Amino acid sequence: MRLSQKERVFVALLGIAAASGLTMLLLILVKATNVFLPADTKFGIVFDAGSSHTSLFVYQWPANKEKDTGVVSQTLACQIEGPGISSYASDPTQAGESLKSCLEEALALIPQTQHQETPTFLGATAGMRLLSQKNSSQARDILAAVSLTLSKSPVDFWGAEILAGQDEDSLNFTQNLTVEGTGNPRDCVAALRNLFNSSSCKDQDCAFNGVYQPPVYGQFYAFSNFYYTFHFLNLTSRQPLNIVNDTVWKFCQTPWKLVEASYPGQERWLRDYCASGLYILVLLLEGYKFSEETWPNIQFQKQAGGMDIGWTLGYMLNLTGMIPAEAPTQWRAQSYSIWMAGVVFAVLTLVAVLGAVAVQLFWTQD
The missing domain is CATH 3.30.420.150 (Exopolyphosphatase. Domain 2)
Structure with a gap:
């Protein structure tokens, strides 16, 4: 049976659409390669509660890590106003309050979606070690106060403790010393x-x-x-x-x-x-x-x-x-040239389909 002119145009357009669509599909499936997206960034907060002052440090590292260790870089260093936390022996609540300004600065830097998974730790050094030897009850009250402040914040609080000192030690606090x-x-x-x-x-x-x-x-x-x-x-x-x-x-x-x-x-x-x-x-x-x-x-x-x-x-x-490493996210991706070719064939397929539809409409009207 011999096809009319309109029928031949319609069949040709359908053929072009099918060929273009198949070519586009092959480009997407065959020429695609696996790519790894950049790893998410993890954050951590450490308070250094020294004898004379307290400092806050924010660190970050890629979630996938290297050889099971994070490639850590420092993002923020914040000096807390006022003396060290051991100076608040008579008012432990103020020791916790003193941490808030730098903590707020750290939380403003870290994405809010990651606050609850940000490990936070406070380590106290010489000042608190001496206070613990002199009055262990006061030292415990201060640690309780800073722990309360940090546990109420939207972070993963790992604890507050007095770090063990090497070769320091024990002093006789009943003896008065005058240094000139x-x-x-x-x-x-x-x-x-x-x-x-x-x-x-x-x-x-x-x-x-x-x-x-x-x-x-x-x-x-x-x-x-x-x-x-x-x-x-x-x-x-x-x-x-x-x-x-x-x-x-x-x-x-x-x-x-x-x-x-x-x-x-x-x-x-x-x-x-x-x-x-x-x-x-x-x-x-x-x-x-x-x-x-x-x-x-x-x-x-x-x-x-x-x-x-x-x-x-x-x-x-x-x-x-x-902290367990996270595997990098894997995606299927195209090179730029393949992607452009796919776009061209996609447009060609769309034009051919629309042309076939138009021929069909004119054909029906006739």
Whole structure:
């Protein structure tokens, strides 16, 4: 049977639609490849409750992790106003209240959908350890107060505890001590040497109490109080050892009234910098045996790789090992050229179908 002109056009359009649609389907199914979408980001919060102040750190890491450890980066460091939580012994509730401002800043940074799965931990150090020895009841009340505040917040609260200290210890709190600063660095150094007990060292390669100390080699980072003390004294630019030593001794010998007048607004820490600076020098030079030649290998820094260096970072790295990794989401995807070809064939299929429908309509009307 011979087809009419309209019938031939109709059949041709249907053929084009079928071929284009089949080609598009083959491109989608055959040329598609598996791709992995970027892993979700996990967050964690750690409070460092020190003796003089409390800091909050927010860390983040990809959910899929590497070798079962999160690749952690620091997202936020927030210094909480006021003294350390151990100072609130007479009003423990205020210890919990003091955490709220930085906590709110952290929650504003973390997506709200992830608040309930954000592990949060508070670790208290020297100040709370001393308070616990002096009055364990007050220490418990403070921990209870901060725990109440954090447990009421929309986070996954892992607890608040006093971190165990190494080689500190036990003090007689019934004894009153009066410390008088003489401004004599020579006497201070002599007292530090007695504290370190290096006299028992019979071998050249030992540090304190006869303990073996290998020769220092390579690059070193000095952080925390090492950095803060030397930063105040403007000694963090790898100055020669003789300059460092002269600067510390000169500061210690400066009359106290002149020191106060020279550094207004810093009274809280001024009294510590002399003893701390001499302590650092004795520790590094006579304890770890740094010399004039190896001294430039020490970098006094607050951060490394954009992150504050301290126990909170190590804690978060360890914590990520307890959190199961999430497998990356897998999708089927096309290359851009294949995708464009698919779009062309999709349009061609649509045009052919619409054309066939139009021919059919005209055919029916005739």
